[in-house]
Amino acid sequence: MLERLIESLEAAPMVQRGDYHYFIHPITDGVPLLDPALLRDVACAMVTVMDLHGVDKIVTAEAMGIHIGTALSLMTDIPLNILRKRSYSLPGEIAVHQSTGYSTGQLYLNGIEKGDRVVVIDDVISTGGTLKAVLAALENAGAEIVDVCVVIQRGEPELGRAYTPLVTIDVDADGVRVIDTCR
Incomplete structure (x- = not known):
């Protein structure tokens, strides 16, 4: 199931951003x-590795x-909640300051109620900055975080809790190498 992802990562074009090898x-x-x-x-891979039992929202x-x-969300019929980059000023909105290895900014959490059972997903984790901020905001809102899954892990970021990457990669000037998978 991950073959297409692995092949596409290993063929990904590279650009240099300062000292950072960006795929x-x-x-x-x-x-x-x-x-x-x-x-x-x-x-499909996320569905197989995540605990989705009794989950109210995907975040x-x-x-x-x-x-x-x-x-x-379409595969599981679990509603999707998106932290947005702009404020909507809704009652209960939580501002989330996020800092990554290459950017900082604000995200805004709406639509999470105390007691919601949620899973958190993301495309990539490299420093953990965004996910740490998201997890803290969800806990502040009173949500129960059931599971966390990312498509790609780069490096060895620490979240302070378990999470599952579908693939773990190493990146250098020569390109992307998949060094581990969730299989």
Whole structure:
């Protein structure tokens, strides 16, 4: 099920951003083209590795978690909640400051109620900055975090809780190498 993901990662184009080797991939960047079969493979793999029993909501952050969350929501009939990059000023909105290895910003959490059972998904984890902030906001809102799953893990980020990456990669000037999978 992960063969298409592995092949596409290992063929991903590279760009240099300062000292950072950045890979361009449809799952993490939406370019050059997101193949429906690849997205379906990713969502199917998530369904097989995640605990979705009794889950009320799938939670992801804008922007690159949206397509993955949508596919997962369509497959499971679990509603999708998206942390957005702009405030809607709704009652109970929680501002979430996120800091990654290459950016900082605000996300806004709406629509989570105390006692909601949620799973959190994302496209990639490299520093853990975004996911740590999202998890803290969900806990602050009173949600029960049932499971956390990311498509791609780069490096060895620590969240302070268990999470499942579908694939773990190493990236250098020569490209992307998949070094582990959830199988």
